[in-house]
Amino acid sequence: xxxxSGLWGFIAAVGVGSxxxxxxxxxxxVADIISPGSVPFAEKPQVKTPEVIPDEAIKEIRIxxxxxxxxxxxxxxxxxxxxxxxxxxxxKVQAKPVKLINNLAVNGLRADxxxxxxxxxxxxxxxxxxxxxxxxxxxxxxxxxxxxxxxGNEPLNEESxxxxxxxxxxxxxxxxxxxxxxNPEALIVYVGLYNPFSDVKEMRVIGGSVVQSWNNAAAxxxxxxxxxxxxxTQDLFERNMSIYISSDHxxxxxxxxxxxxxxxxxSMK
Amino acid sequence: xxxxxxxxxxxxxxxLKKKRFYxxxxxxxxxxxxFTYAQMKIxxxxxxxxxxxxxxxxxxxxxxxxxxxxxxxxxxxxKKFRRIMLQQLQYYLDHDVNPNEPNGxxxxxxxxxxxxxxxxxxxxxxIASDIVSSERSTGTIKMxxxxxxxxxxxxxSKWLVLMLFTGVVVLMTALLSYLISGAVFGYGGWNFPLFxxxxxxxxxxxxxxxxxxxxxxxxLMQCGLIWFSSIVVAALGFMISVLVRxxxxxxxxxxxxxxxxxxxxxxxxxxxxxxxxxxxxxxxTDYLAGTPAPVEGMSLLFSLGVLSVWGAAALFIAFRVFTKxxxxx
Numbered sequence: 001x002x003x004x005s006g007l008w009g010f011i012a013a014v015g016v017g018s019x020x021x022x023x024x025x026x027x028x029x030v031a032d033i034i035s036p037g038s039v040p041f042a043e044k045p046q047v048k049t050p051e052v053i054p055d056e057a058i059k060e061i062r063i064x065x066x067x068x069x070x071x072x073x074x075x076x077x078x079x080x081x082x083x084x085x086x087x088x089x090x091x092k093v094q095a096k097p098v099k100l101i102n103n104l105a106v107n108g109l110r111a112d113x114x115x116x117x118x119x120x121x122x123x124x125x126x127x128x129x130x131x132x133x134x135x136x137x138x139x140x141x142x143x144x145x146x147x148x149x150x151x152g153n154e155p156l157n158e159e160s161x162x163x164x165x166x167x168x169x170x171x172x173x174x175x176x177x178x179x180x181x182x183n184p185e186a187l188i189v190y191v192g193l194y195n196p197f198s199d200v201k202e203m204r205v206i207g208g209s210v211v212q213s214w215n216n217a218a219a220x221x222x223x224x225x226x227x228x229x230x231x232x233t234q235d236l237f238e239r240n241m242s243i244y245i246s247s248d249h250x251x252x253x254x255x256x257x258x259x260x261x262x263x264x265x266x267s268m269k
Numbered sequence: 270x271x272x273x274x275x276x277x278x279x280x281x282x283x284x285l286k287k288k289r290f291y292x293x294x295x296x297x298x299x300x301x302x303x304f305t306y307a308q309m310k311i312x313x314x315x316x317x318x319x320x321x322x323x324x325x326x327x328x329x330x331x332x333x334x335x336x337x338x339x340x341x342x343x344x345x346x347x348k349k350f351r352r353i354m355l356q357q358l359q360y361y362l363d364h365d366v367n368p369n370e371p372n373g374x375x376x377x378x379x380x381x382x383x384x385x386x387x388x389x390x391x392x393x394x395x396i397a398s399d400i401v402s403s404e405r406s407t408g409t410i411k412m413x414x415x416x417x418x419x420x421x422x423x424x425x426s427k428w429l430v431l432m433l434f435t436g437v438v439v440l441m442t443a444l445l446s447y448l449i450s451g452a453v454f455g456y457g458g459w460n461f462p463l464f465x466x467x468x469x470x471x472x473x474x475x476x477x478x479x480x481x482x483x484x485x486x487x488x489l490m491q492c493g494l495i496w497f498s499s500i501v502v503a504a505l506g507f508m509i510s511v512l513v514r515x516x517x518x519x520x521x522x523x524x525x526x527x528x529x530x531x532x533x534x535x536x537x538x539x540x541x542x543x544x545x546x547x548x549x550x551x552x553x554t555d556y557l558a559g560t561p562a563p564v565e566g567m568s569l570l571f572s573l574g575v576l577s578v579w580g581a582a583a584l585f586i587a588f589r590v591f592t593k594x595x596x597x598x
Contacts, residue, residue, distance in 0.1 A: 008278055012281060012433060015436050021489070032466075033465075036479075037478065037480040039486070045364045104328065122328045125328070126324075
């Protein structure tokens with residue numbers, strides 16, 4: 001009986017104590033939700049940016065990739081895309097360890113949207129840690145509307161496409177500049193555009209010429225920086241649409257991504 | 270008054286004697302290590318992929334959310350939810366604070382957040398469901414009611430004991446999850462800052478009112494809100510225990526209601542009237558964390574009101590029935 005009455009006393013004390021404690025917590029909680037910051041210990045947050053400690057001794061290849069759905073790997077059944085394939089292949093050929101820091105690609109991103117995204121401190125934080133930056137952008141600038149037009153069976157309008165290419169290339173230039181600003185040393189690898197309509201009779205020529213002028217303009221920007229690379233892909237896909245393009249008729253499939261990855265690895269030896 | 274205290278003493282002994290309470294403790298002691306282990310696996314995975322750099326992990330998470338937003342197959346409500354989470358994550362990132370700082374306090378906070386609408390109510394119900402009905406199924410109720418004590422006093426003592434145990438259950442859940450997870454993640458982090466006050470309107474998050482709270486205060490508020498939900502659940506369990514004769518039936522009734530609630534929670538946006546059900550309002554902690562409510566237009570005061578009405582009605586019915594009904598057989 002004695003032991004039991006000790007336990008009852010304990011339970012009752014804990015019960016009353018916790019009830020009082022939770023009443024206080026409940027009161028604070030309700031007060032803070034209804035009028036935010038009214039409780040003691042509340043502080044206003046400060047915007048802070050983290051310091052990246054530059055590690056001179058880094059002996060590994062650190063990759064950050066960004067851009068559109070191609071970098072994301074859309075259309076690849078394995079989900080690896082060209083980014084992971086590149087990483088895997090580099091691991092085989094390079095003596096140094098290879099590491100994928102972040103894949104920051106977003107489906108459907110256009111060059112002008114990427115310019116905005118690159119203003120973010122958190123993106124810069126990842127970019128600063130990289131020594132190789134993989135990039136695809138531009139496909140959506142040119143063909144986002146064309147893809148929907150294609151559904152409606154309207155022919156591509158070359159003039160409007162060329163105009164889009166012109167403004168898109170300007171955005172591309174600011175994209176590259178911004179990446180450079182975050183990271184002055186990294187190797188920037190830009191994967192050029194291919195013509196997704198090269199097997200569609202009425203769009204082949206128009207698509208090809210627009211892609212050609214985009215890639216030319218990109219090449220002349222990239223040419224100015226000795227630490228930038230343009231990986232051409234137009235020739236890869238030109239006659240291989242049936243084997244390299246996925247069922248959405250726009251993105252590469254696994255084999256298409258493997259072909260892009262191979263080119264990147266070859267040019268990074 | 271002495272009379273009441275003796276009754277409470279008596280009822281506490283009954284609960285302890287029935288061993289239900291120890292089963293609840295046992296469930297906690299077994300389940301929390303399981304969750305701790307799962308959390309540890311997640312942490313290990315992130316260490317391998319991101320070298321323990323939480324900033325990169327959050328950046329990746331934000332990017333992944335952005336990618337799902339573009340898909341036409343994702344329902345509009347999920348997109349809305351993700352847009353809001355995305356903005357909150359970005360806010361944490363901009364202010365250089367890790368929302369998932371690995372330690373025992375963070376684990377406890379997450380665990381409590383996830384157990385508010387099902388796990389803790391179940392534990393409370395394990396005690397509430399048979400507090401009256403067992404007296405009837407075993408026949409001891411006659412013994413109890415032949416004493417020279419008013420019926421409402423007997424029921425009141427039972428209700429007070431149930432409140433005591435509800436407090437103990439919530440406290441033990443928090444305490445055990447801190448003690449057990451702390452062994453793996455460390456016991457620190459009481460002063461780590463957390464953000465609260467995200468004002469969600471539509472898909473936009475207004476950060477004007479956002480402020481920092483130390484983790485201990487946040488945890489205290491959270492437990493207080495959970496305690497309130499638990500008391501309401503206890504009141505409902507109490508009522509059913511009075512109304513239903515068999516303990517099994519009363520447990521099943523309550524469990525079915527709660528589980529239906531968690532299912533409904535995900536569909537509530539399509540059926541706005543559901544916001545008047547108590548199950549939809551149990552997640553009071555969401556208002557603290559800034560997670561959007563399941564139905565547009567719900568607020569803390571609304572939820573508190575709905576819960577209070579349900580709880581008060583349940584207690585009223587319980588007392589009314591218990592004091593008026595004939596006890597046969």
